[in-house]
Structure formats: structure tokens, C-alpha cells
Amino acid sequence: MKSEVDRVRTPAAPGFKSDFLPLLACPRCHGELRVTTAEEHDDAVREGHLDCAEGHSFPIQRGVPRFVESEWYAENFGFEWNVHNRTQLDSESSRESEDTFVEKTGFTKADLEGRLVLDVGCGMGRFSDVVSRWGATVVGIDLTTAVDAANANLGARPNVHLAQANVFELPFREGTFDYIFSIGVLHHTPNTKEAFDQLPKLLKPGGRIAIWLYSTRMLRWCWTSDFYRIFTTRLPKKTLHSLSRVAGPIYRLRKWLGPRSKRLDSLVFLLLPCSSHDNPEWRVLDTFDWYSPKYQWKHSDAEVRDWYQAHGLTELKSLEVETSLQGRRPLEA
Ligand SMILES: C[S@@+](CC[C@H](N)C(=O)[O-])C[C@H]1O[C@@H](n2cnc3c(N)ncnc32)[C@H](O)[C@@H]1O
Ligand SMILES: [Zn+2]
Known part of the structure; x- marks a missing residue:
């Protein structure tokens, strides 16, 4: 069975276009890069590599240069x-x-x-x-x-x-x-x-x-999620993604509570912060996006x-x- 990722990669994604080359420089020595093509499709490189005069080499895979x-x-x-x-x-x-x-x-x-x-x-x-x-x-x-x-x-x-x-x-x-x-x-x-x-x-x-x-203003409410993140950032990604579906029932509970008791609604958010976007897929994505990253700094x-x-x-x-x-x-x- 194909994974979610494999499904994205088929059919063949577009390739590296020649007018990208003059915009690029070697990330190590900032020298010019030259392209070598191993596989081309519609005038764009699908597989190949980029090399500089100093010997640094970077592959082009599935149409994208990888630095x-x-x-x-x-x-x-x-x-x-x-x-x-x-x-x-x-x-x-x-x-x-x-x-x-x-x-x-x-x-x-x-x-x-x-x-x-x-x-x-x-x-x-x-x-x-x-x-x-x-x-x-x-x-x-x-x-x-x-x-x-x-x-x-x-x-x-x-x-x-x-x-x-x-x-x-x-x-x-x-x-x-x-x-x-x-x-x-x-x-x-x-x-x-x-x-x-x-x-x-x-x-x-x-x-x-x-x-x-x-923003540092998020610190007023995100101390509970900061605590949960100690655990969620260590969970397997698929497990955390499934858990992020909890955003659905919480959204519905808050929709119900909102007009009845603002205080209870705020308490639910404080105890279990998750996305309350109206689109169910965005809710899961935004909740996963909040609880999965290793680094999540706040600034003023x-x-x-x-x-x-x-x-x-x-x-x-x-x-x-x-x-x-x-x-x-x-x-x-
Ligand atoms: C929350 S996502 C935002 C993506 C996009 N800007 C958006 O708003 O839809 C953060 C992105 O930053 C990328 N990222 C994190 N560290 C990075 C780094 N050192 N260099 C380049 N991208 C990085 C991640 O891979 C991720 O795709
Ligand atoms: Zn170089």
C-alpha cells in the first residue's frame, strides 16, 4: 500500500528549471554552481547534481535541488x-x-x-x-x-x-x-x-x-500546552497526528459552551489548547503544528x-x- 508521502510524489513532480541556476550559489563557498543532468523531462532536470569549483556537490532529486x-x-x-x-x-x-x-x-x-x-x-x-x-x-x-x-x-x-x-x-x-x-x-x-x-x-x-x-503574549495561555509539549514532541508523528483529531470534539464542545458560559469555554481552552478553526482539516493540521515542533520560541x-x-x-x-x-x-x- 502507498504511504501518504508516496501518493504526493506520483505522478512525477516537475523538475529544476534552467533559469533557477543563475539565482543559486554554493551554500558553502558561495561560488558558481554547474548543473549535470542525469534525467530530464520537459526541459527540466528531474535527477542530477549541482557542483561548484571547490568540489561541493548537491543532488537534484525528484526535480528539487537538495542543499x-x-x-x-x-x-x-x-x-x-x-x-x-x-x-x-x-x-x-x-x-x-x-x-x-x-x-x-x-x-x-x-x-x-x-x-x-x-x-x-x-x-x-x-x-x-x-x-x-x-x-x-x-x-x-x-x-x-x-x-x-x-x-x-x-x-x-x-x-x-x-x-x-x-x-x-x-x-x-x-x-x-x-x-x-x-x-x-x-x-x-x-x-x-x-x-x-x-x-x-x-x-x-x-x-x-x-x-x-x-508572540510573547501567547505566554499568557500557552503554559498548559508548554507542559503537554514535553511529551507530545517525543511522540511518533502518526500517533500525535491521530491525537490531534481531539481538536474536533473540543471545537464542538466550545461551540456549545461559548454562548452559555464564556468562563467554562475559556477554561476548556486553557486546559486543552487546540485549534478552533472552522475547517476540520485545518483544525487537525494546526493542532499538530502546535504540539509537534521541537522548537517553538516566542518573541516581543x-x-x-x-x-x-x-x-x-x-x-x-x-x-x-x-x-x-x-x-x-x-x-x-
Ligand atoms: C509552521 S511551518 C510554516 C510553513 C509556511 N511558511 C506556512 O506558513 O504555511 C514552518 C516551516 O519552517 C521550516 N523550517 C524550520 N526550520 C527551518 C530551517 N532551519 N531552514 C528552513 N526551513 C525551516 C519547516 O520545515 C516548516 O515547513
Ligand atoms: Zn562550494
Whole structure:
């Protein structure tokens, strides 16, 4: 029987497009990369490798260049995005990802159309979907096999490029991108600030960056889930995913309690925090997403502002959603 992941990988996902090559650099020495093709389909490389003059070599597998050897601490996300490979993609009936993108980055279609954009921690590609529909060329990177789901979803678009890469060792030269965004990613790395520190230099002068992080305000209610997470982060992924279905009955209980007793409703949330999204699949995904990651740091607006200022970023704009901040790399003096 085919696993969930195998189902995502068939039929053959789109390949590595030749116009991605000039955007890439060796993540170790920043030298130029050359491509060697072992298998090609529709002018795109499905299997091959990328090599630099210093002898560093990176495989292209299933159409995606792989700059990491493993998913490191983030296997939960590889699992999550290959199971929920389309759950959060916009459709005729929902534009929730597009709305979330605008709320958390402040970037609009007019800003991004025709621009080169980096999506840091793209998951299965729901925000790369938005900006590529808006006419930007987007490069999505993720540490995990989530990029296989993103490639199946978006890789056939000429303006989408994907790579499996680590934010701490990115395969790009300085000054490459017009825009960079990262939504709900950097707080899941071993060190949020150090992850952020990798990004501003990749902007062209005058380029803009926006990130969204979990807020320290969540600490008011997440102490119970912090306790549960001591155990849930150690559970087998499939077991935790099945357990995340408890979000369904809790949602229904809260729907019933809400109009009757606000206090009881709040107590249920405090004791068993889980997603109360109206869509049942989102509830399971969001609950798994909360209880599975190894790292889940929280930050304040002031802290993130300091990081931006330390890089000389200007025109800082806090958005309505907590810990969402946009800034601009100044034009060279
Ligand atoms: C909560 S998901 C968010 C995905 C996507 N931005 C979204 O909102 O749908 C966090 C993502 O960050 C990725 N990630 C975690 N650590 C990373 C790292 N060091 N480098 C690149 N991606 C990383 C995970 O693999 C995961 O797909
Ligand atoms: Zn190299």
C-alpha cells in the first residue's frame, strides 16, 4: 500500500528549471554552481547534481535541488506538509492564505508583481502560491521534504523555484532578492535571531523584508500546552497526528459552551489548547503544528524591532498582527 508521502510524489513532480541556476550559489563557498543532468523531462532536470569549483556537490532529486542531507530537527514538518499537502492552499471558495499573507507581511500584489521574492520556510507552498499568482517570481526554500509537496503543487509554474535548504546555510549570493518573507518559520529553528540574521544581506539595496513570529503574549495561555509539549514532541508523528483529531470534539464542545458560559469555554481552552478553526482539516493540521515542533520560541515586537535596527533596516512597519514586522534595506549611501 502507498504511504501518504508516496501518493504526493506520483505522478512525477516537475523538475529544476534552467533559469533557477543563475539565482543559486554554493551554500558553502558561495561560488558558481554547474548543473549535470542525469534525467530530464520537459526541459527540466528531474535527477542530477549541482557542483561548484571547490568540489561541493548537491543532488537534484525528484526535480528539487537538495542543499541539506537530512531534515535535521524538523521531521515533523516534512510529515505535516506531505499529509496536509493541499489543506491550506487557496481555492475558489477560500482566499484565507492570501488574506493571511497580506496581514502578516503588509505586501500587496502591486508591490510584488514582476519582482524576485524569497519565501523562507515555504512548507507546502501556500504563500508561494499567492505571490506567484500575483505575478512575482518566487523562490521557496524549506529544510524538509515539504518542498516535495510544494513542487507537486506549484513546480509546474514557470515563475516558481524550490529548493530543500537550511536558513542557516542558504544557497544564494548577497543582494539577490527584491523581497523576502518568512511566515511562522524562524521561531521553529534552534535560534530565531540567528536565523533572521541570515536574511537582510540577501536583499537588494532598497529591497523589503517581512517576518511573522509567535508572540510573547501567547505566554499568557500557552503554559498548559508548554507542559503537554514535553511529551507530545517525543511522540511518533502518526500517533500525535491521530491525537490531534481531539481538536474536533473540543471545537464542538466550545461551540456549545461559548454562548452559555464564556468562563467554562475559556477554561476548556486553557486546559486543552487546540485549534478552533472552522475547517476540520485545518483544525487537525494546526493542532499538530502546535504540539509537534521541537522548537517553538516566542518573541516581543520590541525584540524583533531591535534585530531589524541592528541590520540598519529602515521604514520599519509593525502590522496589526502581533510580531509581524516589515522593513527596508536602505539604498547604498
Ligand atoms: C509552521 S511551518 C510554516 C510553513 C509556511 N511558511 C506556512 O506558513 O504555511 C514552518 C516551516 O519552517 C521550516 N523550517 C524550520 N526550520 C527551518 C530551517 N532551519 N531552514 C528552513 N526551513 C525551516 C519547516 O520545515 C516548516 O515547513
Ligand atoms: Zn562550494
